[in-house]
Amino acid sequence: MVTHAYDRIRASAGGHEHSVRPGRDRAPTGHGQQAWQRGGSTAVDLMRPADAALASVSMDFRWTQEQTELRIRARAVAERGVERYGRWNDCWMNGFSKEFSKELAAEGFIGMTWPTEFGGGGRPAIDRLIVAEEMISAGAPIAATWFADRQMGPALMQYGTREQIDRYLPEMLAGEATWCIGMSEPNAGSDLASLTTKAERDGNHWVINGQKIWTSFGAEADYCYLICRTSNDGPPHAGISEIIVPMSTPGITVRKIEDMTTNSHFCEVFYDNVRVPIDNLVGAEGAAFKQTMRQLEHERGGIDRLVSNYALYRIARERADTSDPRVRQTIASLETGYTIGRVLVAREVLKQAPAGFSAATKCFCTEHEQRVADFVAETLGPDATLWNQVTAGLMYGPAYTIMGGTANVMRNILGERVLGLPKEPSAR
Numbered sequence: 001m002v003t004h005a006y007d008r009i010r011a012s013a014g015g016h017e018h019s020v021r022p023g024r025d026r027a028p029t030g031h032g033q034q035a036w037q038r039g040g041s042t043a044v045d046l047m048r049p050a051d052a053a054l055a056s057v058s059m060d061f062r063w064t065q066e067q068t069e070l071r072i073r074a075r076a077v078a079e080r081g082v083e084r085y086g087r088w089n090d091c092w093m094n095g096f097s098k099e100f101s102k103e104l105a106a107e108g109f110i111g112m113t114w115p116t117e118f119g120g121g122g123r124p125a126i127d128r129l130i131v132a133e134e135m136i137s138a139g140a141p142i143a144a145t146w147f148a149d150r151q152m153g154p155a156l157m158q159y160g161t162r163e164q165i166d167r168y169l170p171e172m173l174a175g176e177a178t179w180c181i182g183m184s185e186p187n188a189g190s191d192l193a194s195l196t197t198k199a200e201r202d203g204n205h206w207v208i209n210g211q212k213i214w215t216s217f218g219a220e221a222d223y224c225y226l227i228c229r230t231s232n233d234g235p236p237h238a239g240i241s242e243i244i245v246p247m248s249t250p251g252i253t254v255r256k257i258e259d260m261t262t263n264s265h266f267c268e269v270f271y272d273n274v275r276v277p278i279d280n281l282v283g284a285e286g287a288a289f290k291q292t293m294r295q296l297e298h299e300r301g302g303i304d305r306l307v308s309n310y311a312l313y314r315i316a317r318e319r320a321d322t323s324d325p326r327v328r329q330t331i332a333s334l335e336t337g338y339t340i341g342r343v344l345v346a347r348e349v350l351k352q353a354p355a356g357f358s359a360a361t362k363c364f365c366t367e368h369e370q371r372v373a374d375f376v377a378e379t380l381g382p383d384a385t386l387w388n389q390v391t392a393g394l395m396y397g398p399a400y401t402i403m404g405g406t407a408n409v410m411r412n413i414l415g416e417r418v419l420g421l422p423k424e425p426s427a428r
Contacts, residue, residue: 070130070131071130073107074130075134075138077107077134077135077140078135078140079138081103081138081140081142082140082141084099084100085097085140085141087140087311087389089139089311089312089392092135092136092308093146093265094143094263095141096217097141097143098144100140101142101144101175101176102174102175102176105145105173105175105176108121110145110149110172110174110175112131114169114173118165119169119170125350128349129303129346129349132304133307136304136307137307137310137314139311144175144220145172145178147178147217148179149172150302151181152168152223153169153172153173155242155282159282159284159291163279168244171222177222178217178220178221178223179221179223180215180217180218180220180221180225180247181215181225182197182212182215182225182269183195183227184212184215185210185211185212186211186213189214193235193236194236195210197209197228197229197271198228198229199229199241200230202275205276206276206277206281207274208226208243208273209271209274211269211270212226212268213257213266213269215266215267215268215269216265217265217267218254218256218267219256219264219267222246222247222248223244223246223247224244224245224246224247225244226243226245227241227288228240229241230286237289238286238287239286240286240287240288240289241281241283241284241287242282242283242291243281243282244276244282245274245280249274249276250275251271251272251275252271252274253269253272254267254270255268255269261392261393261396263396300358300362300405302345302348303345305365306338306342306365306368307338309369309372309373309400311393312390312393313334313376315390316375319380327379330375334375337371338368340364344365347361348361354418355417356417356418357418359409359411359414359417360414362404362405366400366401367400367401367407369397369400370400370401373393
């Protein structure tokens with residue numbers, strides 16, 4: 001019987017958890033390739049002495065005692081959050097709770113890796129991976145502050161003014177402010193450079209007109225980090241700027257989009273002569289395309305791209321008939337996928353991956369999530385068709401390879417920007 005890497009925490013060590021300490025700047029190979037595990041024993045612990053000797057010269061994937069304790073604490077917080085505010089089996093974006101966000105802030109789980117000079121925890125990036133994996137795997141409602149923690153805070157620290165940092169970061173760190181990202185448009189999805197929402201100068205204000213779509217939490221957000229066009233001069237990617245827009249500003253209309261899972265975090269947002277101060281510009285005017293691409297690096301290579309439906313996987317594992325060798329083989333394949341995915345995410349988190357490689361990480365991890373959804377459906381059989389949280393979670397499966405850039409676009413990025421292959425010919 002295949003033992004799940006996550007649930008092997010105590011089975012192999014008499015109830016004691018082991019630790020992962022990412023070491024060298026390369027991924028392990030051969031006998032040294034062990035699973036990123038949820039506080040569990042590593043493959044080295046289960047090897048023959050000769051194999052373990054070979055593995056000892058490679059990367060040490062055991063968790064430190066501090067990381068083990070952090071994982072246990074995060075798991076407890078996640079379980080309490082699920083108990084009080086509900087569980088979401090399909091995607092972290094569907095679990096929204098302002099109350100739970102404030103609890104995360106009280107635990108120090110927001111801005112964990114931000115520098116202390118900005119009010120953050122100053123902790124290693126691997127610590128945030130640990131906490132995020134526990135939250136998402138449990139289905140805890142973390143969406144209210146996820147964008148701010150993952151993207152908006154780091155963007156402001158890198159490109160924002162001191163005034164913007166002092167104004168917006170404290171609310172983020174307290175779990176009080178929800179941010180959305182105004183990026184996709186009806187005719188500008190994966191091709192961000194073709195966006196048309198425009199911001200024009202009028203004295204000390206920007207006047208914004210246009211439409212955004214697929215804006216998650218547009219109806220709940222306090223602020224929108226808007227990607228818009230401030231100039232039409234030059235090539236398409238030039239003239240793009242980032243502007244902070246309070247969602248209470250007159251002229252903004254938000255319409256929720258209910259998807260086939262009955263969730264409605266997606267929104268259409270219309271901007272009709274919306275006026276915001278000139279000082280709300282983030283970074284350089286007309287040169288924000290690279291800033292936005294940097295944001296997407298944060299978005300595409302995180303653990304949320306791997307374990308969005310892990311709560312569903314747990315349900316199916318309990319129901320799976322492991323006396324069937326074909327089922328065991330499927331489980332083994334999925335476990336291998338989780339192992340590879342964690343290594344890819346860890347490389348992103350530890351900044352060991354090449355620039356642009358987050359496209360490969362997202363592509364692999366989200367396609368793995370779809371394979372997980374297929375396994376859940378096959379395992380539950382007719383029960384998977386009964387409308388409940390499991391069914392809704394399965395219906396969400398196709399979205400994994402679309403959100404944050406489609407799998408085809410990710411492959412183009414990987415081929416052209418990472419491997420240096422010739423660009424795809426433009427359509428005529």
